[in-house]
Amino acid sequence: xxxxxxxxxxVCDLFAWFMIVFGAYVINNGHNTPGGGFQGGAIVxxxxxxxxxxxxxxxxxxxxxxxxxxxxxxxGLMAFFIFGCLGFPNSFFYNSPAISWGQKPLSEWIPxxxxxxxxxxxxxxxxxxALSLVIVYMYGSIQMIDTGAGMGGERGxxxxxx
Amino acid sequence: MKKTIFIAAVIILGGLLCDMFEGIHPLGVPLNxxxxxxxxxxxxxDRSAQNVVTSMVFDFRGFDxxxxxxxxxxxxxSIGALFRDGGKRE
Numbered sequence: 001x002x003x004x005x006x007x008x009x010x011v012c013d014l015f016a017w018f019m020i021v022f023g024a025y026v027i028n029n030g031h032n033t034p035g036g037g038f039q040g041g042a043i044v045x046x047x048x049x050x051x052x053x054x055x056x057x058x059x060x061x062x063x064x065x066x067x068x069x070x071x072x073x074x075x076g077l078m079a080f081f082i083f084g085c086l087g088f089p090n091s092f093f094y095n096s097p098a099i100s101w102g103q104k105p106l107s108e109w110i111p112x113x114x115x116x117x118x119x120x121x122x123x124x125x126x127x128x129x130a131l132s133l134v135i136v137y138m139y140g141s142i143q144m145i146d147t148g149a150g151m152g153g154e155r156g157x158x159x160x161x162x
Numbered sequence: 163m164k165k166t167i168f169i170a171a172v173i174i175l176g177g178l179l180c181d182m183f184e185g186i187h188p189l190g191v192p193l194n195x196x197x198x199x200x201x202x203x204x205x206x207x208d209r210s211a212q213n214v215v216t217s218m219v220f221d222f223r224g225f226d227x228x229x230x231x232x233x234x235x236x237x238x239x240s241i242g243a244l245f246r247d248g249g250k251r252e
Binding site: 030031032033034036038073076077080081084087116117119120123126127130133134137138140141 | 211212213215216217219220221224225227228230231234235237238241242244245246
């Protein structure tokens with residue numbers, strides 16, 4: 001995939017980072033305003049496809065680190081599970097700490113309502129990691145078909161020339 | 163013979179469908195309102211989230227959301243298994 005014109009890259013420079021900020025806002029304020037972890041994570045993951053379309057595959061490949069997104073996915077899932085399990089003393093997956101923590105803000109950035117907002121952030125991390133990895137994997141498969149590398153032979157887990 | 167069986171089946175199934183539509187209770191008049199009333203009364207005071215949907219999704223139905231996260235993870239795993247090019251990148 002080749003990069004698009006300088007107009008598109010300039011617009012990408014201007015607005016791509018705004019997507020991340022807006023997505024972080026949606027994740028962070030999911031308990032007060034419409035939105036939440038799933039929606040904000042999807043907004044942040046759009047950033048990667050925007051980068052791919054504007055700057056082309058070469059720069060995308062150089063810029064993306066799969067491990068970071070895999071780690072985000074792992075972190076989000078584990079954090080969500082742990083925050084959910086905090087409610088075990090009272091009942092099954094029912095958020096008891098929200099009652100005691102909800103009365104005061106945890107910090108300036110994570111206002112009110114205790115573990116609900118933290119679970120929002122965890123799900124946001126998970127969705128960012130998952131959707132970004134989907135984009136990366138699917139682009140990799142397009143590149144594979146374009147170049148013909150890896151076609152016809154075995155690939156994936158069974159590949160011998162690792 | 164087959165045609166008669168088919169027509170009879172269509173008539174019976176159509177009758178059952180009409181009967182099912184007859185049995186739907188009117189919109190806006192739920193049969194059991196205990197849970198709805200509890201959520202509406204306690205979502206804001208207990209969970210202190212202004213967005214009641216969030217308190218529903220992440221708290222009252224938190225286990226359901228864990229399932230949703232698992233669905234996303236499964237989708238990612240299958241996409242990785244299908245599309246990922248194995249081995250080291252040159």
